[in-house]
Amino acid sequence: MTTYTLHYLFINLKFFIMKQNEKNKNQNAQNRISSKSATSGRGSNGQKGQESLLEKFFTDQLKDIYYAEQKLLKAIPKMAQACTTEELEDAFNDHLKQTERHVKRLEKVFQIIGKKPEAEKCEAIEGIVKEAETIINETKQESMTRDAALIIAAQKVEHYEIATYGGLVQLALTMELHRAADILDKTLMEEEDTDRLLTEIAENYINIHAEEEGDRTWQKEEQGQDESETSNTMASYSM
Ligand SMILES: [Fe+2]
Numbered sequence: 001m002t003t004y005t006l007h008y009l010f011i012n013l014k015f016f017i018m019k020q021n022e023k024n025k026n027q028n029a030q031n032r033i034s035s036k037s038a039t040s041g042r043g044s045n046g047q048k049g050q051e052s053l054l055e056k057f058f059t060d061q062l063k064d065i066y067y068a069e070q071k072l073l074k075a076i077p078k079m080a081q082a083c084t085t086e087e088l089e090d091a092f093n094d095h096l097k098q099t100e101r102h103v104k105r106l107e108k109v110f111q112i113i114g115k116k117p118e119a120e121k122c123e124a125i126e127g128i129v130k131e132a133e134t135i136i137n138e139t140k141q142e143s144m145t146r147d148a149a150l151i152i153a154a155q156k157v158e159h160y161e162i163a164t165y166g167g168l169v170q171l172a173l174t175m176e177l178h179r180a181a182d183i184l185d186k187t188l189m190e191e192e193d194t195d196r197l198l199t200e201i202a203e204n205y206i207n208i209h210a211e212e213e214g215d216r217t218w219q220k221e222e223q224g225q226d227e228s229e230t231s232n233t234m235a236s237y238s239m
């Protein structure tokens, strides 16, 4: 066998091994896609299977929060208008603009999962908004107590949204909907920031000024209670 023939055989063998490796790679990739399709409810023929229970729950939660955000677009302006302080009014109006973006983001997520944006009545937000309306009706106009109460009402809204978006982000990650998870996480961060801002506004001065509105009757009772508790403790020590 000549050197030339050996060289020719060697090149052919190398080419054969390369081809074989490429074939194996393609087969592995195909296997991965098939197993993913099976777990995502798609059959081997590539056709969409039945919606899973978790997919249905995820969609229902999206519809719920889509309703809530739209309800808030109407409720926040009323709350802002009722504010005593400009700082709280500005905070509500800023969050109104964010809420408009939250609605748009939810529409994007609906698009990602191939569904039309749809709202489903959310009884929880109906109740929380009703409570805010009651606060406006039952507190004195231009009082700091009204602002202190409005902050609590608004924080109840934020906590509801934080719970929903927090859960949706985790479910989206579990179902490998990474783009949807990113979009929902942006909103989650804005809800958390708003909640923190409201706490700051309340603690900085609104609660303190609300406390100065009118005489309190509780302090004496608490002091009296403390005294009797102390004397009871002293009595038990001397026993
Ligand atoms: Fe929101």
Ligand SMILES: [Fe+2]
Residues within 6 Å of the ligand: 095, 099, 157, 158, 161, 191, 194
């Ligand atoms: Fe919010």
